[in-house]
Each structure stands twice: as C-alpha cells, then as structure tokens.
Amino acid sequence: xxxxxxxxxxxxxxxxxxxxxxxxxxxxxxxxxxxxxxxxxxxxxxxxxxxxxxxxxxxxxxxxxxxxxxxxxxxxxxxxxxxxxxxxxxxxxxxxxxxxxxxxxxxxxxxxxxxxxxxxxxxxxxxxxxxxxxxxxxxxxxxxxxxxxxxxxxxxxxxxxxxxxxxxxxxxxxxxxxxxxxxxxxxxxxxxxxxxxxxxxxxxxxxxxxxxxxxxxxxxxxxxxxxxxxxxxxxx
Numbered sequence: 001x002x003x004x005x006x007x008x009x010x011x012x013x014x015x016x017x018x019x020x021x022x023x024x025x026x027x028x029x030x031x032x033x034x035x036x037x038x039x040x041x042x043x044x045x046x047x048x049x050x051x052x053x054x055x056x057x058x059x060x061x062x063x064x065x066x067x068x069x070x071x072x073x074x075x076x077x078x079x080x081x082x083x084x085x086x087x088x089x090x091x092x093x094x095x096x097x098x099x100x101x102x103x104x105x106x107x108x109x110x111x112x113x114x115x116x117x118x119x120x121x122x123x124x125x126x127x128x129x130x131x132x133x134x135x136x137x138x139x140x141x142x143x144x145x146x147x148x149x150x151x152x153x154x155x156x157x158x159x160x161x162x163x164x165x166x167x168x169x170x171x172x173x174x175x176x177x178x179x180x181x182x183x184x185x186x187x188x189x190x191x192x193x194x195x196x197x198x199x200x201x202x203x204x205x206x207x208x209x210x211x212x213x214x215x216x217x218x219x220x221x222x223x224x225x226x227x228x229x230x231x232x233x234x235x236x
Contacts, residue, residue, distance in 0.1 A: 004101040004171035008055060010077045011178040012084065013091040015229025024193030029184035032088040039195035043088060043138040046183045049129055051081035052110040058103040058166045072100035081112040081119060083126035086181055091227040105166035107221040113154040134215060140197050151198040155212050161221050178224035186214045
C-alpha cells in the first residue's frame with residue numbers, strides 16, 4: 001500500500017517583503033524598482049541559473065541520505081540547471097509534484113554558472129547567460145542622472161534555505177510553496193542607507209562581494225496559497 005501523499009506546488013516570486021528595514025532615507029521597493037535617497041534602480045530583466053531544486057522532509061533535513069535510511073524522499077522540482085527569468089510583477093507557477101504527507105523544513109537550490117562549453121543546451125537556449133549565473137539589466141539613477149547597466153556574475157553556491165516553521169503536506173491536498181528572490185535588495189549598500197551603482201559590483205569591483213552577499217540573503221521559501229509572494233500568515 002502506498003503511503004499517504006499530497007502535492008507541492010512550486011512557485012517563484014520576486015516580490016519585495018513589506019517589512020520596513022531602512023536606516024536612513026525611506027526605502028521604496030517593488031519587484032522591479034528600488035529607490036532610496038537620491039538613488040533609483042529600475043530592473044528590466046533579472047535572470048538566474050538554478051539547479052538541484054528540491055525540498056527535504058523534516059525527518060531527514062537533507063536530500064543526501066545515508067545507506068540504510070528509510071526516510072520520505074525529497075521532492076525534486078528540477079535537477080539540471082535551468083535559466084529562470086525572475087517574474088517581475090507577478091508570481092509564476094513552475095511545477096507541481098506528488099509529495100509524501102509529512103513536514104518539510106529545508107529547501108535546496110544550487111546557483112549555477114553556465115559553462116559555455118559544457119552546458120551546450122542551456123547556452124543555446126539562453127546565450128546571454130554564458131559564463132554567468134546571474135544577470136540583471138536595468139537603469140541606475142543617481143540624483144536624476146541615469147545610465148543603463150548590465151550586471152553579471154559567475155558566482156556559484158549551494159543554497160540550503162531553512163523553512164521555519166516547517167510546512168506540512170496533508171494527504172490529498174496541495175501545499176503551495178513560493179521561492180521568493182528579493183531582487184530589489186540586491187543593490188543596497190552595506191548600511192542599508194542607499195543604493196550602489198550595479199557596475200561597481202562587476203568582477204573586481206569594490207561592491208562585488210557586497211552584492212553576492214545580498215543575493216545570498218534574498219532567498220526565502222514560504223507558504224503562499226494565493227500566490228502573492230508573501231507569507232500566508234502575513235498581515236496585509
């Protein structure tokens with residue numbers, strides 16, 4: 001007899017969380033606009049390459065099980081790297097997978113730079129991502145003076161995102177889980193008092209590591225039945 005199961009609906013969002021976190025001038029943000037003090041960034045397109053997308057049951061808290069363990073399996077959404085357009089202005093449904101009825105408390109995703117010689121299929125489908133894992137196109141304005149920018153990085157990292165509290169799949173029901181990537185926070189300065197020019201975060205630039213850290217901290221996984229990019233329990 002098969003164990004009880006439900007489903008997990010995996011969604012993707014770039015919505016900025018509603019909590020205020022400004023130290024200096026007010027920070028105004030949507031999923032495609034960030035403004036603070038004299039600085040404004042308008043994002044036209046943001047892409048990221050992710051692989052090994054999966055969610056782990058709380059009983060094991062990992063997807064790499066030791067031999068002899070008999071825990072519920074991880075629910076995998078995509079193993080191979082895929083170039084994903086972060087949805088600006090909406091939440092996008094990516095996949096729906098059958099899932100054992102249990103608690104889940106860890107989401108994993110590998111930020112994966114595209115190998116221009118090895119990932120031929122991926123390069124053919126997204127040639128602008130060759131040798132990059134993240135790419136953002138937009139306009140930066142400081143004091144009303146604007147210039148277009150293209151930010152890219154070949155940063156690589158395995159993300160393990162703790163889900164607190166754990167999310168429960170109930171037999172016969174669907175759990176809607178959103179991976180929220182807060183793009184609006186990527187180009188904030190270290191003091192959270194303003195924005196930096198994205199070109200200063202290119203390889204070798206003074207803000208290279210700052211933006212990598214901002215990207216790393218921008219990932220959150222949450223229950224999101226109405227697909228608005230916010231926690232179901234959040235006050236609206």
